[in-house]
Amino acid sequence: MTDAGNTGSGHGPRIGVLTGDGIGQEIVPGVVQVVDAAFEGVGTTGPDWAWLPFGREALDEHGDAVPAGTIAALEDLDMWILGPHDSASYPPERRGDLTPGGRIRKHFDLYANIRPARALPGVRAVSPRMDLVVVRENTEGFYADRNMAVGSGEFMPTPDVALAVGVFTRRAAERIAESAFALAEQRRRRVTVVHKTNVLRLTTGLFRDVCAEVGERHPDVEVTYEHVDALTAKLVRSGETFDVIVAENMFGDILSDLAGELSGSLGMAASINASAEKVMAQAAHGAAPDIAGRNRANPTALMLSAAAMLDHAAATGGPGHFARVADRVRGAVEHTVASGVATADIGGQASTSEFVETVAAHALRGV
Template sequence: MHLIVLPGDGIGPEITAATVGVLEAVSERFGLGLRLEHDIAGHESLSRHGTTVRPELLERVRAADGLVLGPMSTFEYTDESKGGINPSMFFRKNLDLFANIRPARTYPGVTHHAVSAFDLVVVRENTEGFYADRNMESGGSEMLVTPDVCVSLRRITRPCCERIARAAFRLAMTRRKRVTAVHKANVLKIGDGMFLEECRKVAAEFPEVALDEIIIDAMCAHVVRAPARFDVVVTTNMFGDILSDLTAELSGSIGLGGSVNAGARHAMAQAAHGSAPDIAGQDRANPLSLILSAAQLLDWHADRLGSRAFGEASRAIEAAVADAVAAGESTADVGGRLGTAATGERIAARLRALPALA
């Protein structure tokens, strides 16, 4: 498996280094033959090349099997004409990474903010919705009509609704076989109505999977009150963005939330959090989100190839993270006593100690 690794901005290089150590350890133990190719994007690329993402980098990523993207200071990239391209948006759009898969679960040893332990996954549509940079062939989908009036457009398409619903139901088949479709069809009758229609059509192909439908505002209350009732949650882009941060924080820290952006041919591991420049270089950043995201990338590859080794490797990383957190071998924000580098090293050591895959 050939992976492009882009460390990013702020704490990105630190947590990416920890993640690379984990990937190298799991590759050795499970015989994956991972080939990691390092490059740059973000501020370092802007300084060296005048753009945050070089055009040739996209072709290199397309030729690889996956991408590990460190956190980027996307809020600072405001002018594409001056090279300030949002790398996250750029790869999601150009690689058609339509499914943002965001697990959230509680961990023994971590104080969480939920009323009970839970284990769920938010499956978020990633290519349309209310996001102004993903709705138009050129330009944005926000218009300043007068100095005091802005109109924002939302694009919802039947094919995108169908494929995100299918991704959710396929995932549910590997879990507890329940999908919750989150919507606002009582107000957004056409767009969210279309989303629900496609969820119901796909549900008919998966009779083993139960389908629930919940309005977004009610969902926010239910997931706080009883998160354990949910298994796979599927929704449109902006609702998924909000819900995935909420559920990650309920688990104890957004630093425990993995995230993979997946398409039919490409996938990108990406931490659920930002670049946190205020703690960059201090060996304090939690690397677990990116490590768990890398595990999801291996699992995506396993599903794509039907590979037992990559699937086992993904689960081994997840188990090593859980064991390390329970033992206090993690960063302080999740109750541990180690720095960024040492957290990655302890997880890598746990993986090296595992028996080889038979």
């Protein structure tokens, strides 16, 4: 990761912004405000934000939800914030397309979907001591939009038969395992490898075995193995005992949603999509069109995603102060929620704008 746009001459880093649809129009500017405050709070020049066309507005104006100019601009950036998109509401002829976020993820080979799940003080959680990270392989597995060079991985040879292709490769398993073990070395040094080898012996067996090989290169990290179905029960019963969970695509998607809800709310679940060179902050939730424009949306997930993005940038060659900025953002969110300022979805009465203003004030002052 290079520090794009920050040459040491007093200029802040260049960070892309793709506002998206629905509540993205409210929460993304709020996240930018909070990140700006955190940069100011640590005494460094704030980002040079690159606002790029994306989503329904881009579709209406440019004929494409992800215009070629947006992709070209992202080529020159190391990190960006992606707002939620509501492709289900796009014109019928576009609804079968790969989602706008998926197109960006696939174009830049953002193979690591990293989803922390940590219970925050002041938020009622099923697992109030949970603090784990799901590291999800993001490019193959059983997902039809990710496992073919051309076309869909789902097909119907007859109207009454539907088939799906699952793709598992050594290369993909090895690089996601390396991401998981590197993260564990920064945390509590425990990795849980998820598989289903009693049924999917070859596919998830390859994933498990490659993760085990990578684990041998990290002898200071404890490795355990869990069948995915057994792990779901253990997350509910004793979620606080897990540290880093590494999983193939579909298992990781399901487990991270479960962990997000157990730790408080899926609406607060942070997420980044990363490669060795680039990182995209994207909350796990969607565009919530039912509350869009009503100043009710919870921006916490995207705020925490932005913090995770900055942490990832710092850990992969970016400036060290990125990590301090990330800590400010997280601390400001946690202090705000613990003080009782919260949006309606987590039991509070604050509007989106009131929540943003409170978090930004804490990020500026430090807590």
